[in-house]
Amino acid sequence: MPEPMLPDNLIPFNRPSIEGREIEYIQTAVEHGHTSASGPFSQLAVDELKEATGAADVLLTTSCTAALEMAAILLDLEPGDTVVVPSFGFVTTALSFVRQGARVLFCDIESETLGIDAGRLAEIMDDTVRAVIPIHYAGIGGQIDEIRAVLDEWPRAELVEDNAQGLFASYKGEPLGSFGRFSAISFHETKNFICGEGGAFVVNNQADADRAHVIYDKGTNRRAFLHGQVDKYSWQDLGSSFGMADVLAAYLYGQLKEKESILAKRRHVFEHYRDALSPLVDSHGIRLPVIPEHCEQSYHMFYVLLPDAEARNQVLKSMNDDGIYATFHYVPLHSAPGGVAVAARELACPVTDDVSRRLLRLPFYTSLAQADLDRVTESFTRAVDRL
Ligand SMILES: Cc1ncc(COP(=O)(O)O)c(C=O)c1O
CATH class of the missing domain: 3.40.640.10 (Type I PLP-dependent aspartate aminotransferase-like (Major domain))
Incomplete structure (x- = not known):
């Protein structure tokens, strides 16, 4: 049988779980x-x-x-x-x-x-x-x-x-x-x-x-x-x-079949991150997800926009050093080699470039335990305090 992929003290970005039958x-x-x-x-x-x-x-x-x-x-x-x-x-x-x-x-x-x-x-x-x-x-x-x-x-x-x-x-x-x-x-x-x-x-x-x-x-x-x-x-x-x-x-x-309980657990993860990190918005210049009034979200992800690329990369490194696998997200398609090759014409995407450099995603999965949620937010807070 294969061994589990990660030692217990590491918090992966994602971990699949069995939620029902x-x-x-x-x-x-x-x-x-x-x-x-x-x-x-x-x-x-x-x-x-x-x-x-x-x-x-x-x-x-x-x-x-x-x-x-x-x-x-x-x-x-x-x-x-x-x-x-x-x-x-x-x-x-x-x-x-x-x-x-x-x-x-x-x-x-x-x-x-x-x-x-x-x-x-x-x-x-x-x-x-x-x-x-x-x-x-x-x-x-x-x-x-x-x-x-x-x-x-x-x-x-x-x-x-x-x-x-x-x-x-x-x-x-x-x-x-x-x-x-x-x-x-x-x-x-x-x-x-x-x-x-x-x-x-x-x-x-x-x-x-x-x-x-x-x-x-x-x-x-x-x-x-x-x-x-x-x-x-x-x-x-x-x-x-x-x-x-x-x-x-x-x-x-x-x-x-476990739709309600999976969504409730994921909602808890989202709200924990939002509540723990909200105080850092003004003090540290970070930006949290915006959910417009007319939208009901799926509780899929929690991202943070750091003030600039250097800050994002430092926070990522610091969290990874703590054994917490926060990560970045999409590399812009319009300037990737594969994208350039198939572009109908060249188009600037300045917001994409900016967001891609500043965005960090926190570990987010249905079975993420409370103690690990606390470790994630503590590690993030320490990292932004050091910026
Ligand atoms: C926005 C978006 N589209 C498509 C996909 C591809 O999904 P799949 O791996 O099921 O093909 C992903 C997967 O991460 C995605 O985030």
């Missing part, structure tokens, strides 16, 4: 005999997710990246098409569309919720744009209404939400992930609800569901065959092996 469900999935995709636990998890999101359909995928790749295939991108992604973002938010031939317009973020800046979006839009893909950073809805207003002017451009971090969060009372034609969720071990690696493709218009299932089923009409609609199934379209194994869906379903 996950192990029992995994065993049942194996004993039931359907361990591949689209099995009984997948159906149970899909039902939970459909109810939570109000989606027309939900397809469990091998990752959030895979779900974004499905969105890209469904858009039928053509040469010359572009997509807009925030430069303060995850590589595959852009890469999934690049693989289908798109070039990328990297948009700057606004400094409050760290999502796409709708004003900047309006400036960079043109008629090559086929999709705008906002990230709901830290599971907080950003300028969704404003982004939709921009898109109203550009009918070729679809909204695709990268909701990797925002399951069960809402914006003006509507679930994150319900605004776009498609959205994508992550169940990677670093997320709120986990199964190792996994994701979900959320289809908000019924008209997209049939083709989504063909793409999902390796380009075949296998689903129509299983429903008795055709007498054999065959290759129809583009696609891949996108489906999540039912053993992992069993793990995921065990987590989803």
